[in-house]
Amino acid sequence: MGFRKYIPVIVTALMVVGLQIVLSLTGATYYLTQITMSAYYALVVIGLCLLMGYAGQVSLGHAGFFAIGGYTSAVLTTCNLIAYRDNSLIAWCGSLGLVTQWTDIYGKDILSFSPWAALAAALLLTSLIAVLIGVSIIHLKGHYLAMATLGFGLIIYRIVLGAQIFGQADGISNVPPFGLFDGLQVNGRLPFRTQNYYIAWVMVITTMMLAINLIDSHIGRALRSIHQNEEAAHSLGVNTYRCKLFTFVLSALIAAAGGIFLTHYNGSIGPSEVTVMKSIRYVAIVAVGGMANLWGALFMGILLNFLSLRGVFGSYDDAVFGAILIGIMLLAPQGLLRKPDFRAVLSFLSKRSHG
Amino acid sequence: MLRILNLEAGYGLLHILKGISLHVLPGEAVAIIGANGAGKTTLLKTIAGILRPRSGTVVFNKQEIHRESPEKIVAGGCSLVPEGRHIFSTMTVKENLLLGAYHRRRKCTAADIAASMEEVYDLFGILRERANQLGGTLSGGQQQMLAIGRALMSKPKLLMMDEPSLGVAPLTVRDIYKTIARLKQNGLTILLVEQNAQMALAVADRGYVFETGQIVLEGTARELSDNPEVQRAYLGKDYQKINE
Ligand SMILES: Nc1ncnc2c1ncn2[C@@H]1O[C@H](COP(=O)(O)OP(=O)(O)OP(=O)(O)O)[C@@H](O)[C@H]1O
Ligand SMILES: [Mg+2]
Numbered sequence: 001m002g003f004r005k006y007i008p009v010i011v012t013a014l015m016v017v018g019l020q021i022v023l024s025l026t027g028a029t030y031y032l033t034q035i036t037m038s039a040y041y042a043l044v045v046i047g048l049c050l051l052m053g054y055a056g057q058v059s060l061g062h063a064g065f066f067a068i069g070g071y072t073s074a075v076l077t078t079c080n081l082i083a084y085r086d087n088s089l090i091a092w093c094g095s096l097g098l099v100t101q102w103t104d105i106y107g108k109d110i111l112s113f114s115p116w117a118a119l120a121a122a123l124l125l126t127s128l129i130a131v132l133i134g135v136s137i138i139h140l141k142g143h144y145l146a147m148a149t150l151g152f153g154l155i156i157y158r159i160v161l162g163a164q165i166f167g168q169a170d171g172i173s174n175v176p177p178f179g180l181f182d183g184l185q186v187n188g189r190l191p192f193r194t195q196n197y198y199i200a201w202v203m204v205i206t207t208m209m210l211a212i213n214l215i216d217s218h219i220g221r222a223l224r225s226i227h228q229n230e231e232a233a234h235s236l237g238v239n240t241y242r243c244k245l246f247t248f249v250l251s252a253l254i255a256a257a258g259g260i261f262l263t264h265y266n267g268s269i270g271p272s273e274v275t276v277m278k279s280i281r282y283v284a285i286v287a288v289g290g291m292a293n294l295w296g297a298l299f300m301g302i303l304l305n306f307l308s309l310r311g312v313f314g315s316y317d318d319a320v321f322g323a324i325l326i327g328i329m330l331l332a333p334q335g336l337l338r339k340p341d342f343r344a345v346l347s348f349l350s351k352r353s354h355g
Numbered sequence: 356m357l358r359i360l361n362l363e364a365g366y367g368l369l370h371i372l373k374g375i376s377l378h379v380l381p382g383e384a385v386a387i388i389g390a391n392g393a394g395k396t397t398l399l400k401t402i403a404g405i406l407r408p409r410s411g412t413v414v415f416n417k418q419e420i421h422r423e424s425p426e427k428i429v430a431g432g433c434s435l436v437p438e439g440r441h442i443f444s445t446m447t448v449k450e451n452l453l454l455g456a457y458h459r460r461r462k463c464t465a466a467d468i469a470a471s472m473e474e475v476y477d478l479f480g481i482l483r484e485r486a487n488q489l490g491g492t493l494s495g496g497q498q499q500m501l502a503i504g505r506a507l508m509s510k511p512k513l514l515m516m517d518e519p520s521l522g523v524a525p526l527t528v529r530d531i532y533k534t535i536a537r538l539k540q541n542g543l544t545i546l547l548v549e550q551n552a553q554m555a556l557a558v559a560d561r562g563y564v565f566e567t568g569q570i571v572l573e574g575t576a577r578e579l580s581d582n583p584e585v586q587r588a589y590l591g592k593d594y595q596k597i598n599e
Contacts, residue, residue: 218453218460225443225454232441235403237429237458237509 047254053292069256171270389565444491455508496527
């Protein structure tokens with residue numbers, strides 16, 4: 001049992017490697033860029049799948065958390081502190097390695113916070129905001145929760161669009177690459193393409209393993225039990241308030257991580273990442289992936305984002321995701337990609353052959 | 356172990372329990388019998404903290420629990436096997452059992468919990484065989500065993516069971532009651548609600564008879580089985596005679 005749940009992980013890893021080999025043999029490596037971006041978006045989807053499918057809570061504000069991650073990192077790694085170089089506080093940060101000096105594409109010297117420091121700050125800020133919001137809304141149910149998170153998403157969007165520091169409608173560009181370790185870096189430039197494909201997938205697969213283990217833990221069991229039979233769960237002494245809050249914060253952090261790395265990968269972030277339509281898109285992907293089906297959500301997250309980034313949906317992009325959501329809610333509210341019940345299929349077949 | 360005084364409870368405007376007083380001594384098995392809608396389930400739900408009483412007190416282990424949350428009551432050692440079993444059907448047998456030990460997750464090691472699971476498996480061998488099967492695929496009787504096992508995983512001092520024979524084949528009912536008798540022998544205190552009065556009074560030391568939210572009769576299991584009223588209403592003696 002312990003090993004069996006990792007089989008899909010191994011299969012996915014093999015498929016990822018296989019895809020890269022096929023694309024490089026056919027000379028179609030330009031696809032890798034969009035797959036890498038899709039992988040970062042898929043992170044958001046995985047986190048949201050935990051929240052929607054297992055904690056039973058809909059969030060229409062996850063683009064907001066994505067943005068908090070991306071924008072915090074972008075602001076901190078692009079703010080030029082060179083004028084304050086001699087300030088003792090900055091010097092102290094420098095001695096701790098929290099600030100670094102680099103040269104942007106125009107050859108200007110920039111002294112800014114290092115991506116690692118920015119990452120820590122962004123995740124810290126995200127958890128703080130997620131806890132504050134979670135504590136106040138997690139007891140809400142159904143559409144009240146959706147409305148509250150929708151409100152949160154709208155507020156973040158307005159802040160991003162209005163504040164000078166976030167570049168208003170232009171967003172923030174010239175975000176430096178994120179040097180991880182040993183020459184590995186989250187960097188969207190051509191020479192780093194294959195490397196970044198693998199970096200993104202390592203993150204996705206790590207997150208998947210985290211999610212699988214969470215579902216298998218006492219938190220996951222508690223969430224599922226409440227989902228299925230609230231009264232029975234209560235009679236066993238299962239109190240899910242904390243479990244729900246924990247999942248909410250975790251999914252917000254995963255979304256923020258997606259935002260942080262995609263921002264470094266693209267070298268920029270703009271308000272289009274923060275629109276409510278983006279949040280709805282994530283919800284639609286989880287729904288079409290089968291709600292409580294992490295692998296389905298991952299698959300759909302990669303596929304639909306990839307198609308969208310390739311421009312397959314043209315100017316109907318947002319409409320496509322809206323239509324998907326409406327279609328799912330009308331036709332298959334349990335989600336499209338359900339885990340097939342092999343036992344049911346087998347018994348059906350055996351009945352057929354007997355009869 | 357359990358002492359209830361003048362308990363009143365209901366749903367919304369519905370007044371169901373009208374001043375119930377009863378007690379259960381340590382190591383005792385007590386049966387509550389009564390017709391449909393008499394309020395037996397309501398009583399157990401109120402003790403378990405799922406339903407708030409309007410007035411009256413519930414004292415468990417010398418502590419008032421009628422204002423406590425279900426979590427606290429389970430953690431305090433009072434577990435309910437709910438009517439209709441309420442198995443988590445899309446979770447495996449093992450996961451169902453682990454959920455029973457939910458309140459012990461901080462206090463106990465994984466080994467303690469595994470040991471409890473072994474005890475449950477020893478009690479109900481079929482659960483060991485089906486450990487990785489989904490709860491919903493079990494038969495009615497097996498689900499009842501799982502529900503009892505799940506409640507036992509919380510290491511209760513008092514086990515409350517609501518109609519364990521409901522929807523279970525007669526042979527399996529016998530098995531389940533054998534297990535209940537064994538649990539009692541091992542020193543567990545039991546409060547049992549049943550319509551199947553014969554079975555319940557066979558395993559119980561004492562009993563109470565419920566009618567429309569009130570206790571109309573109480574006594575030792577022997578006294579109740581011999582009581583002509585009880586025989587007529589709940590043991591179906593007349594019915595048997597007619598059949599003969
Ligand atoms: N959730 C509820 N809301 C409103 N009324 C309820 C609810 N549950 C039970 N009742 C009512 O309370 C009364 C007592 O129900 P209860 O389930 O306690 O009876 P019972 O003795 O357990 O009966 P049975 O032997 O059929 O299980 C019934 O009249 C029932 O209709
Ligand atoms: Mg009942």
